[in-house]
Amino acid sequence: MPTCDYADCGAEGEKVSRLSPEGFLVATGEKAYSFREAYHRFHYCKEHHDELMKNVWNRVRSEDDKEDGHIAPTAI
Numbered sequence: 001m002p003t004c005d006y007a008d009c010g011a012e013g014e015k016v017s018r019l020s021p022e023g024f025l026v027a028t029g030e031k032a033y034s035f036r037e038a039y040h041r042f043h044y045c046k047e048h049h050d051e052l053m054k055n056v057w058n059r060v061r062s063e064d065d066k067e068d069g070h071i072a073p074t075a076i
Contacts, residue, residue, distance in 0.1 A: 006048040013043025021048075023056045 002013045006021050018025055018041060044052060 002043040004045040004048055005042040006044060006052075009045060009048055011045035011047075013045060015044045015046060015049035017042050017044060017049060017052070019052060019056065021052070023052055023059060 003009070004011045004013045020040075020042060
């Protein structure tokens, strides 16, 4: 089984996600027509997957300015 994609984590990556360790969806090609073709898959241990999801939902719910070039995962 692959290891966790979170920095400096060597645990088993039991959870599969399309969110990067920074909490954003990551495109892998110029022309993408579906999630299967468009996004890289990441592996996370349970602890880091839970932390990532918490950070994503905090960002989505936050009223802060989101003009940083990254869309919220729920916009896809």
